[in-house]
Amino acid sequence: MSVFEGFRFRHVSSPIHRLDPRVKFIYVLVIFGVAIVFLEVLPLILLFLIQIPFVLVASVQREWIRSLKGASFLAILIFVVNFAFAYFGGTYPSYMSPWEYPLAMSLRFLVLVESFSIFFLTTSPDHLSLALEQSHVPYEFCFAFTTAVRFVPVLAEEAQTIMDAQKARGLELERGNFIKRVRNYIPILIPLIVNAIRRSLELAEAMESRAWGATEKRTNLYVLKMKSADYTLIAVSIGMLIFGTYVRLYIPIPSLTMLLT
Amino acid sequence: MIEVKGAHFTYPTGVEALKGVSLAIREGEFVAIMGSNGAGKTTLVKHFNGLLKPAKGEVFVDEVNTRSVSIASLARKVGFVFQNPDHQLFCETAEEEIAYALKNFGFEEEAVKTRVTWALNLLGLTQYRQTSPFMLSGGERKRLALASVLAWDPKVVVLDEPTIGQDYEQKEKLRQFIVQLNTQGKTVIVVTHDVEFVADCGPRVVLMAEGKIVADGDAKEILTNKELAFKASIVPPQITQIFLGLADFGLPTDVINVHEAGKILFDFLKEEVKP
Amino acid sequence: MPIIEVKNLTYTYPGGTQPAIKNVLLTIEKGDFVIFTGPSGCGKTTLCRCFNGLIPHFYAGKLEGELTFARLDVTEHPIYEMACHVGLVFQNPENQLFALSVEKDVAFGLENLGLPRDEMRKRVDWALQMTGIEELRERAPHELSGGQQQRVAIACVLAMQPEVMVLDEPTSFLDPLGAEKIFEVISELNKRLGITVILIEHRLDLASKYANHVVIMDHGTIVLDGKPQEVFDSESARLIGVGIPKATRLWQMLRQNGIRLDRAPVNSEEAIQLLRGVLKRD
Numbered sequence: 001m002s003v004f005e006g007f008r009f010r011h012v013s014s015p016i017h018r019l020d021p022r023v024k025f026i027y028v029l030v031i032f033g034v035a036i037v038f039l040e041v042l043p044l045i046l047l048f049l050i051q052i053p054f055v056l057v058a059s060v061q062r063e064w065i066r067s068l069k070g071a072s073f074l075a076i077l078i079f080v081v082n083f084a085f086a087y088f089g090g091t092y093p094s095y096m097s098p099w100e101y102p103l104a105m106s107l108r109f110l111v112l113v114e115s116f117s118i119f120f121l122t123t124s125p126d127h128l129s130l131a132l133e134q135s136h137v138p139y140e141f142c143f144a145f146t147t148a149v150r151f152v153p154v155l156a157e158e159a160q161t162i163m164d165a166q167k168a169r170g171l172e173l174e175r176g177n178f179i180k181r182v183r184n185y186i187p188i189l190i191p192l193i194v195n196a197i198r199r200s201l202e203l204a205e206a207m208e209s210r211a212w213g214a215t216e217k218r219t220n221l222y223v224l225k226m227k228s229a230d231y232t233l234i235a236v237s238i239g240m241l242i243f244g245t246y247v248r249l250y251i252p253i254p255s256l257t258m259l260l261t
Numbered sequence: 262m263i264e265v266k267g268a269h270f271t272y273p274t275g276v277e278a279l280k281g282v283s284l285a286i287r288e289g290e291f292v293a294i295m296g297s298n299g300a301g302k303t304t305l306v307k308h309f310n311g312l313l314k315p316a317k318g319e320v321f322v323d324e325v326n327t328r329s330v331s332i333a334s335l336a337r338k339v340g341f342v343f344q345n346p347d348h349q350l351f352c353e354t355a356e357e358e359i360a361y362a363l364k365n366f367g368f369e370e371e372a373v374k375t376r377v378t379w380a381l382n383l384l385g386l387t388q389y390r391q392t393s394p395f396m397l398s399g400g401e402r403k404r405l406a407l408a409s410v411l412a413w414d415p416k417v418v419v420l421d422e423p424t425i426g427q428d429y430e431q432k433e434k435l436r437q438f439i440v441q442l443n444t445q446g447k448t449v450i451v452v453t454h455d456v457e458f459v460a461d462c463g464p465r466v467v468l469m470a471e472g473k474i475v476a477d478g479d480a481k482e483i484l485t486n487k488e489l490a491f492k493a494s495i496v497p498p499q500i501t502q503i504f505l506g507l508a509d510f511g512l513p514t515d516v517i518n519v520h521e522a523g524k525i526l527f528d529f530l531k532e533e534v535k536p
Numbered sequence: 537m538p539i540i541e542v543k544n545l546t547y548t549y550p551g552g553t554q555p556a557i558k559n560v561l562l563t564i565e566k567g568d569f570v571i572f573t574g575p576s577g578c579g580k581t582t583l584c585r586c587f588n589g590l591i592p593h594f595y596a597g598k599l600e601g602e603l604t605f606a607r608l609d610v611t612e613h614p615i616y617e618m619a620c621h622v623g624l625v626f627q628n629p630e631n632q633l634f635a636l637s638v639e640k641d642v643a644f645g646l647e648n649l650g651l652p653r654d655e656m657r658k659r660v661d662w663a664l665q666m667t668g669i670e671e672l673r674e675r676a677p678h679e680l681s682g683g684q685q686q687r688v689a690i691a692c693v694l695a696m697q698p699e700v701m702v703l704d705e706p707t708s709f710l711d712p713l714g715a716e717k718i719f720e721v722i723s724e725l726n727k728r729l730g731i732t733v734i735l736i737e738h739r740l741d742l743a744s745k746y747a748n749h750v751v752i753m754d755h756g757t758i759v760l761d762g763k764p765q766e767v768f769d770s771e772s773a774r775l776i777g778v779g780i781p782k783a784t785r786l787w788q789m790l791r792q793n794g795i796r797l798d799r800a801p802v803n804s805e806e807a808i809q810l811l812r813g814v815l816k817r818d
Contacts, residue, residue: 429779
């Protein structure tokens with residue numbers, strides 16, 4: 001599960017962690033937009049490098065690297081597939097060599113993973129849920145989101161307990177051919193699902209008992225307030241978007257091939 | 262039957278659950294492993310059927326090192342009844358539920374049928390043979406889980422917190438049942454923090470605290486020892502508390518059983534009345 | 537002054553062939569600390585779900601009879617209204633906590649009610665203080681022990697400032713020390729804040745000393761209702777199979793042999809006191 005570690009929130013206090021999630025999300029969207037707009041390798045490398053200071057300021061290097069490691073397999077796959085199409089099918093821009101276009105595609109993918117990783121590593125699920133609420137997403141969805149995150153470790157533990165319980169009755173997960181191995185998981189899935197359903201019933205009782213649905217105008221203990229750092233990031237993001245659009249439209253970018261030859 | 266030598270175990274989360282535990286349980290013994298939540302009791306017993314292997318130290322079951330054999334083969338000898346039956350039940354009928362483990366252990370069809378009938382009968386569940394386990398009440402599900410373990414006739418039966426959520430009658434019946442199991446020759450190990458339950462059974466008590474064994478001996482000695490109770494964060498049985506509070510009258514302080522207590526008090530008061 | 541009055545209450549779960557509770561007649565006074573006990577399936581959980589309206593609003597089924605809280609008919613008020621008067625704490629601590637921090641969980645009910653932020657802050661601080669868990673404020677529920685989680689659950693309910701708190705076997709998953717802590721917290725709330733407590737419990741040896749009123753149910757009806765000493769001493773309690781405190785049991789045995797104490801003890805301190813009296817006399 002190590003690739004998931006690259007996206008799980010860590011409790012650190014850094015300026016990036018303190019930024020408003022909505023602003024961070026806008027930033028991620030801008031990166032996404034700018035990355036899509038360019039086909040050339042150079043700007044994509046630039047986009048990739050721009051984000052590294054954020055990673056360092058947020059002190060999440062180790063986890064961020066893990067997310068990249070996990071994404072590298074897919075990145076290589078993207079490269080290979082695109083290269084195959086380029087080389088054999090000739091579907092690439094004329095001013096590049098056949099390997100530059102696939103390289104750009106992979107880079108684009110990595111830039112996306114990188115920015116999403118930063119987002120999730122520096123935003124607590126609580127903050128995220130709060131951002132959703134304040135963005136007028138219906139409370140039921142925000143609640144479902146937070147509760148899901150809240151119970152992930154609980155369910156993981158329960159799955160382990162169930163596995164232990166069935167192993168103690170002679171279940172051997174590693175035995176047998178492929179079909180048998182899949183069927184071996186039934187004694188684990190059924191209790192897990194049944195217990196999850198029982199659990200939701202208990203949760204519903206508890207929710208009702210604490211006045212769920214009392215009023216449409218639900219208030220919140222916390223509130224997200226935009227600070228100067230947030231406004232700065234918005235300005236930076238908009239700046240990037242404008243700059244990127246301008247460059248794309250008016251400034252020809254040399255391809256790596258052209259630079260090297 | 263079961264030997265633990267200097268076992269150390271740390272969970273992946275970093276919690277050091279066992280800090281050098283050594284223990285020997287002979288065949289046919291009745292042992293209660295006690296201590297507060299988090300003392301390491303469940304971690305310890307999970308080593309008995311190989312679910313956990315010690316990071317340092319060795320565990321031997323029937324003279325076989327748990328590291329050298331599969332969990333399934335250990336489970337054949339050491340039956341484990343988990344705290345929550347809902348972590349095990351998944352079949353369509355009670356019959357299939359009991360048969361599941363038997364089939365895993367390679368019993369013949371005829372033997373499976375006989376044993377299922379026997380196990381259902383033993384726990385008073387015969388009428389539920391074709392019932393779905395999910396339709397049964399909490400207490401019945403617990404009995405079904407117990408039946409499915411006894412069906413394969415393990416030499417050792419481990420029960421993890423069997424009294425949780427049970428009412429008085431259910432506890433009484435369970436207590437009598439466990440004692441009977443032991444009388445019939447099974448090694449019975451009960452993990453529990455229910456002092457009153459243990460006081461009524463009177464087994465050998467292994468008291469744990471913070472990953473170590475702090476006491477190992479007779480229930481009477483251990484449950485009436487104030488320092489030990491404090492160290493292991495357990496509450497002595499009510500009868501013991503009463504007698505400890507009357508110690509200055511010369512009454513014995515190692516009483517845990519209510520019947521015994523009644524008799525002692527009665528005799529004592531008769532003595533006093535005699536001129 | 538009665539705070540809850542039940543008259544001829546009968547309830548059948550949807551699809552049930554027999555009523556879970558039959559003709560229940562009961563009065564609970566303001567400030568009472570009531571223990572409900574009885575064998576599994578006797579109806580105590582069902583009855584408690586009626587107090588805050590989960591029955592009939594959440595569970596459907598057929599409810600007959602009358603249940604009034606401070607003279608309000610419970611069946612005519614939705615659960616979210618009753619929630620401000622009757623709080624319910626459940627058996628499994630894990631399944632009552634939804635948020636990612638204790639503070640947010642305690643505020644959950646208040647947020648649902650749409651209270652202004654400062655009011656919520658005040659109540660959250662107060663509830664955390666009353667239950668002795670201020671230092672757990674920022675922690676995530678999954679990191680807490682069962683006993684701590686249960687205290688959080690109590691704080692969550694307390695923040696809504698109910699007049700009555702119902703607890704359904706809150707110590708099932710806790711060890712005896714953890715259970716005692718919970719009883720102490722509840723007792724504090726009962727004594728200091730005057731909150732009426734209704735506690736469903738099997739562990740009478742630990743809980744009895746706090747109660748002034750005990751109700752024993754069996755097969756859907758109330759069989760015994762009165763002071764702890766009277767109820768535990770009665771023959772019916774023994775026949776039903778209720779686990780009366782060992783101290784009371786000891787007293788019964790002594791009485792059988794002709795030794796009388798002034799009254800029936802329900803916990804060890806009382807027993808010690810009474811026995812000292814007898815032993816000194818001789």
